[in-house]
Amino acid sequence: MTGDPLTPRSVEVVQSTDPPECGRCGRAGILSARVPHNLVNARNETVMGVITVVLCPRCDIGQPEAGALIAWFTVNAEITDENLMEAAEFIHAWASAARVPVLNESALEAEFKAWREGSL
Numbered sequence: 001m002t003g004d005p006l007t008p009r010s011v012e013v014v015q016s017t018d019p020p021e022c023g024r025c026g027r028a029g030i031l032s033a034r035v036p037h038n039l040v041n042a043r044n045e046t047v048m049g050v051i052t053v054v055l056c057p058r059c060d061i062g063q064p065e066a067g068a069l070i071a072w073f074t075v076n077a078e079i080t081d082e083n084l085m086e087a088a089e090f091i092h093a094w095a096s097a098a099r100v101p102v103l104n105e106s107a108l109e110a111e112f113k114a115w116r117e118g119s120l
């Protein structure tokens with residue numbers, strides 16, 4: 001463990017042979033990562049939490065950092081020793097943008113729910 005609460009950019013890509021399932025559209029995503037973020041609990045204390053975010057080629061394509069990473073995977077297909085450093089830059093940019101404050105998360109979920117019910 002090298003987790004440092006002051007460096008929330010320590011993103012851990014989840015290694016898996018199967019593609020992660022996107023929690024929004026229920027279809028296969030490209031990549032998932034565990035992203036640390038600060039939570040403020042009911043007693044107003046800050047605690048470290050970790051959220052798992054999935055990069056989805058359908059749901060995330062409109063988001064600039066995610067779009068760049070999706071495009072990167074389209075070109076490179078997979079992470080190798082040669083492109084690891086380049087991939088890491090895109091992954092960090094995406095994961096930083098993907099970090100959602102908890103207070104906004106329920107609002108986002110409601111939005112996704114409304115969106116899914118309205119368009120599926």
Ligand SMILES: [Zn+2]
Binds near residue numbers: 025027058059
């Ligand atoms: Zn999706």
